[in-house]
Amino acid sequence: MQDGGSAFALAFGLLASADADLLEIIGLSLRVSLTALLASCLIGLPLGALVATCRFPGRSAVMVLMNALMGLPPVVVGLIVYLQLSRTGPLGWMQLLYTPTAMIIAQTILITPIIAALSRQVLEDLHTEYSEQFRSLNVPWRSEIAALLWDGRFTLMTVALAGFGRSIAEVGAVIIVGGNIDHLTRVMTTAIALETSKGDLPLALALGLVLLVIALAVNALVFVMRQAAAKFAYA
Amino acid sequence: MPECTAKTNALMPLEVSGLNLDLAGQLLIDGIDLTISEPGVTVIMGYNGAGKSLLLRLLHGLISQTSGTILWAGQTQSNAVRQRQAMVFQSPVLLRRSVSANIDFALKVRGQLDAAWRDELLELVGLADLSARPARLLSGGEQQRLSLARALSCRPDVLLLDEPTANLDPASVAVIEDILKSACAEGVKIIFVTHDIGQAKRLGDEIVFLHQGKVAEQSAAEAFFTHPTSQVAQAYLEGRIVV
Numbered sequence: 258m259q260d261g262g263s264a265f266a267l268a269f270g271l272l273a274s275a276d277a278d279l280l281e282i283i284g285l286s287l288r289v290s291l292t293a294l295l296a297s298c299l300i301g302l303p304l305g306a307l308v309a310t311c312r313f314p315g316r317s318a319v320m321v322l323m324n325a326l327m328g329l330p331p332v333v334v335g336l337i338v339y340l341q342l343s344r345t346g347p348l349g350w351m352q353l354l355y356t357p358t359a360m361i362i363a364q365t366i367l368i369t370p371i372i373a374a375l376s377r378q379v380l381e382d383l384h385t386e387y388s389e390q391f392r393s394l395n396v397p398w399r400s401e402i403a404a405l406l407w408d409g410r411f412t413l414m415t416v417a418l419a420g421f422g423r424s425i426a427e428v429g430a431v432i433i434v435g436g437n438i439d440h441l442t443r444v445m446t447t448a449i450a451l452e453t454s455k456g457d458l459p460l461a462l463a464l465g466l467v468l469l470v471i472a473l474a475v476n477a478l479v480f481v482m483r484q485a486a487a488k489f490a491y492a
Numbered sequence: 493m494p495e496c497t498a499k500t501n502a503l504m505p506l507e508v509s510g511l512n513l514d515l516a517g518q519l520l521i522d523g524i525d526l527t528i529s530e531p532g533v534t535v536i537m538g539y540n541g542a543g544k545s546l547l548l549r550l551l552h553g554l555i556s557q558t559s560g561t562i563l564w565a566g567q568t569q570s571n572a573v574r575q576r577q578a579m580v581f582q583s584p585v586l587l588r589r590s591v592s593a594n595i596d597f598a599l600k601v602r603g604q605l606d607a608a609w610r611d612e613l614l615e616l617v618g619l620a621d622l623s624a625r626p627a628r629l630l631s632g633g634e635q636q637r638l639s640l641a642r643a644l645s646c647r648p649d650v651l652l653l654d655e656p657t658a659n660l661d662p663a664s665v666a667v668i669e670d671i672l673k674s675a676c677a678e679g680v681k682i683i684f685v686t687h688d689i690g691q692a693k694r695l696g697d698e699i700v701f702l703h704q705g706k707v708a709e710q711s712a713a714e715a716f717f718t719h720p721t722s723q724v725a726q727a728y729l730e731g732r733i734v735v
Binding site for chain 1: 549552553554571574575577578579581585587588589597598600601602626627628629646
């Protein structure tokens with residue numbers, strides 16, 4: 258086991274040399290999290306828009322549920338998906354357990370409530386502002402939702418990036434349904450957990466640094482987008 | 493000043509009878525009976541809280557009355573009727589898009605996207621040079637002109653305006669008044685809420701004076717400003733406060 262200084266030096270060495278294993282893990286992490294994010298946005302944004310614009314019995318209960326699901330424990334999500342996809346589970350015939358697809362499913366379940374609940378809030382505020390004008394113009398319901406999603410795009414991108422932050426940093430669900438299999442389902446967070454337990458700190462540190470850089474990049478991107486949107490009065 | 497034409501208007505006359513609006517136990521519109529049949533500009537005036545904006549929203553069907561009827565050329569409010577009306581609000585509600593995209597949105601909703609008509613409207617309201625600019629970066633007067641252009645883009649028979657020039661500079665007020673006179677000359681019926689007595693004198697052909705949710709007086713503009721028949725309208729014109 259190395260001391261902290263030499264572990265850092267080795268970690269930078271791995272990054273500088275574009276180590277193949279390291280790149281593979283980073284690539285899979287990004288593929289899984291971005292695909293989960295895309296799926297979550299496709300489900301969560303229309304769901305958020307629907308709850309934001311429609312009045313129906315039980316709407317408050319749906320909102321409370323959506324907010325509560327934002328705090329879903331990843332290990333519980335992992336366990337539920339595991340039970341569905343395991344050989345004896347209802348979806349066992351699909352043979353998805355311990356594949357990147359299973360990890361994408363678990364992360365999609367994890368971040369969809371975040372996208373739906375946060376976008377609901379954003380779109381409801383926008384809808385409050387626009388609703389009389391929309392009514393006056395006789396805007397059909399579908400066009401109304403499309404307009405809200407388009408006009409709220411910069412804020413919704415922030416929402417999406419919050420979901421991405423949650424998925425890329427998550428370990429509990431992906432380790433249960435992915436199994437952390439080398440060259441197949443090993444992502445940054447599961448690799449960090451494994452390498453740390455093995456005492457191989459350089460790879461864990463290198464991956465940790467990449468995660469930090471991604472987190473920083475995501476926040477910088479959010480900041481730049483918000484600034485640009487505010488500057489051009491599209492926010 | 494272009495004269496308002498007596499061209500046949502598909503939504504006239506407007507007949508309101510026994511109109512009540514009760515919100516949280518408060519009767520905010522109290523049994524209004526009103527007929528508007530003349531072309532031109534009908535100005536709704538009254539003190540703050542008289543129910544002017546509520547009446548306009550009721551007429552446009554943005555809120556529902558507790559009881560009573562509103563008939564536009566004998567028809568109750570519906571999407572088809574509202575399709576022939578347009579409303580301009582006191583605070584312009586503009587989409588987070590460019591100036592031209594705001595008008596395109598209104599046209600597209602009706603399946604009538606027409607770039608030439610949009611450009612003509614932007615020319616009319618003096619915003620042709622700003623068509624690519626984000627709408628929300630316009631000045632207050634420009635935003636209201638854009639709202640007006642968007643409202644006119646639908647070629648309405650009736651244009652409802654809720655204090656559209658409140659808080660605007662005199663130059664913007666003059667531009668908006670000119671646009672309204674032009675619309676009126678084209679045969680558009682204008683129903684206009686304002687606090688501004690000078691503006692009501694400049695634009696109004698007919699005045700409806702509201703007080704505490706009731707019509708206190710309805711008369712031709714000239715008669716209203718020279719010989720108001722109700723005491724409350726008289727006090728209003730003299731600048732006295734009525735509690």
